[in-house]
Amino acid sequence: MDDCLKLLKGEKDEQKFAGLLLATRLCQGNDDASVRKIYDAVGFSFLNRLLRTGLGKGGDTEEREDYLKLAVTVLATFCRLPEVASSTDMLSTVPLILEILRKRSDPSLIVECYECLLLIGSASQDGPRMLFDSGAITVLSSHISILPDGSLAVEVSMRLLLLILNELPLDMIILQNSEELAHIVVAVARPFGLLHSALKFDALHLLSAILSFHHMEPLHQSLISRSSDSTWGNYIGVGITAVLQNRVGSAEKIEALILAESMINIFGESWLVSTMNLPDAAETVPADRCLLLVLETSRIEIAVLLNELAYLKYEASKDSTVYSSSQGLFLKQRNLAMAYSLMEKIIKLISSLFESEGISISEGTLIKAMSGISETISLVFDFLQDAKEHGQRKGDDLLASVRIIGSFLAETPFAMGERVGELLDFILSVEGEAEESSLYSICFLLPMLCQTTTEVKVCKTLLISGAHKLVIKFLVDFIRQNNQLDVDKIGTLFFACETVINILVKVDDIQILVDVVDLVPLLQAFAALSVSGNKDGDSSIIMMASSICILVLGITSEDALTRLGIDEFVYDRVCQLILWSLEMCRQGKPWKLLESELDLGKVVTEGYICCASRFPHIKQAVERSVNLQHLRI
CATH class of the missing domain: 1.25.10.10 (Leucine-rich Repeat Variant)
Known part of the structure; x- marks a missing residue:
């Protein structure tokens, strides 16, 4: 040295x-x-x-x-x-x-x-x-x-x-x-x-x-530009499968799930059930193995994370030292959102597979998968029940829980009816951490609601709990915030309108009084929407808007609405909507109305006949129309 x-x-x-x-x-x-x-x-x-x-x-x-x-x-x-x-x-x-x-x-x-x-x-x-x-x-x-x-x-x-x-x-x-x-x-x-x-x-x-x-x-x-060569996607699928079927820690399982979700975003949900052939692998991975492993691991992680989050929020929070020093709370919420997202994609995939022909996945496998998802959704309901009992309506983890329930019920709308009925008013009121309203929660549940409100029992549950007011407020706010409707928002508008129409149509059968004060904002919102529309616009929107308006008019009168602040401008616009829909139904073929639109046309026509005497302003406008002389009363 x-x-x-x-x-x-x-x-x-x-x-x-x-x-x-x-x-x-x-x-x-x-x-x-x-x-x-x-x-x-x-x-x-x-x-x-x-x-x-x-x-x-x-x-x-x-x-x-x-x-x-x-x-x-x-x-x-x-x-x-x-x-x-x-x-x-x-x-x-x-x-x-x-x-x-x-x-x-x-x-x-x-x-x-x-x-x-x-x-x-x-x-x-x-x-x-x-x-x-x-x-x-x-x-x-x-x-x-x-x-x-x-x-x-x-x-x-x-x-x-x-x-x-x-x-x-x-x-x-x-x-x-x-x-x-x-x-x-x-x-x-x-x-x-x-x-x-x-x-x-x-x-x-x-x-x-x-x-x-x-x-x-x-x-x-x-x-995505490299997705035409599926070999690298197959390598990742085989790797994920190997990780998930072996004894590894929770951190590695979460990483494998993150990877699976990313691959679905790139290749689509069908990647989960693709046959993963590798040129240099000893054996081929069966088409359903990756799906089942990802689903089962997601279910396990969701169950664990829901337990841990409930403890941190409702038990550990009693000890401020434990709660404030819990660095993992945000990470757990993020992982839960990721696992939920994966399960949503799997729900969508399974739904499409049930409707497909010639698929490589057996019906038994699909039923087993849906059964497992149902068990997990039940745990999510428990998590929301816990939140309700602790007076917690705000949180990104709660909002994500509402979303996964909405995705599940959109495909199986009448499943878990009792649990839905018990928690519906609470679920519709859940807000994200940075949100000022429950708009997103309602939006997530609309596909289910527009299907289940075809039954009187569900409408009665909404009216008794007052949850219908939240749906109506959502529709009013949605219209006001989206006066010029984009294509991607039309679906949400339709779901909300169908739900409100189903409720209003069944008011007489349920025999529960609906306060017209809660419905007046609907007339005002649709009046504002029609300002930027015209008869050459979307016929479905016109038919739905006029159907709701005529159903609202059916439970009140012109004098009563005037006392509630409905002015001449709103009357004119509502009247215009009703006229458009009546004329479209009368002219028929030129509008090429769908069957569902024709059904709504019947609602408007019958509704007008029933309430015309109480609304002289609208009656006069209809009778002035050349195409509607058959409706002169």
Whole structure:
């Protein structure tokens, strides 16, 4: 060691070079003290010059390759010391090391370069940013697809990528490197699918880290453009299946579910039941295995997370110290939302499979899957019941729970009727953490409500509980906020209108008085909507709006509405809606009305006949119409 230090402190470069060669033999194992002595003796300046000479930046020499290998080996040794790796001097070598990786292909040199970058990057807060700014992701993406499966180089490169992804804002990385990240996902899919070593989990961590970000449109687009080649998607499916069918921790299961959801977003729900044939795999994964494993794991995680969240919110919250120090609350809510989202996609998939012909999944498997989903939905109802008993109506986890129930009941509207009846008024009032109303909860349940309100019993439940007022308020607010209706919002309007029509049509059968005060805003809202419409607009909207208006008029009178503040402007617009629908029904063929629209036309016609005597303003307008002389009363 003394001879080595004398050489390193020598004045000539030849002495220092010889000293470094000797140092590589002396610094074995974890002898950090000797490494520190050698670093202090040689200093950074000579090492930096040696590195630059090896790259061809310090003059022409035939021994350049030897200089480069020695410089990288010694650099990797010195970076074992955190205080050295975190220094400004070492950070300045990052661009040089990346340049080596761009220009050299020697496997041992590549591994040592990766190790240097990993040690420097993890030694200080500035390390990950220096790696990113110097183009590390671009370099790694070009390497990772050609590195040998299971090699040390693959392992270190994955850890290096994870370091950058975990320490820097993912939106910034995706914005600048979406193509490179997409290339990495496709390349890492193969070892994730085929390997049966710890490296499989490194690949899982990396893939889930890349694909877990919600605002990742550029990356998704890059991956979708590669979806025509399904091989990489099959590798990931096989990898997910292997992880979920083995004994792994909850964290790994969550990561596998995150990955599954991302793949569905890219390939569609059918990816879950595709036959995953791999050119180099020992066996083919059955078409239903991935679906059943993802579903069962989601169910287990949902059950666990609901229990833990209920405890944190209602039991641990009694002890403010426990609650405030619970760092995992947000993470649990995020994981619950992800598991819910997966189950929603599975519900949608199973519903479509029941209606498909020639599918590779047996009906028994689908029934088993739906049975499992039903059991989980029952737990979600329990979670909401708990929230109701504790007076909690606000929370993103509660809103997500309402959404999954809405998705389930949209496909099986009359399932769990008793539970729905008990909690309907509460569920319709649930708000998200940042929301000022229960608009989203109502929106999630509308597909179910528009189907179940065809039954008198359900309408009676709504009226007795007062939940119908929430639906009416939703419809009024929705119309006011969306006066110019986009195509993607028409469906929500139809669901809400059908629900209100079903309730109003059955008022007489239920024999429960509806306060007209609650209905007046509907007339005002539809009057405002019709201002921007015309008879050449969507016939379905006109028929639904006029049906609701005539049903509201059917339980009151013109004088009563005037006392409640309905002015001439509203009368004119409501009258115009009713006239349009009556004329469309009378003219028939030119409008090519659907059967459902003709049914609504009957509601308007019969409603007008019943209430015309109480609404002289509307009666006069109808009788002035040339096309409606048959309705003169």
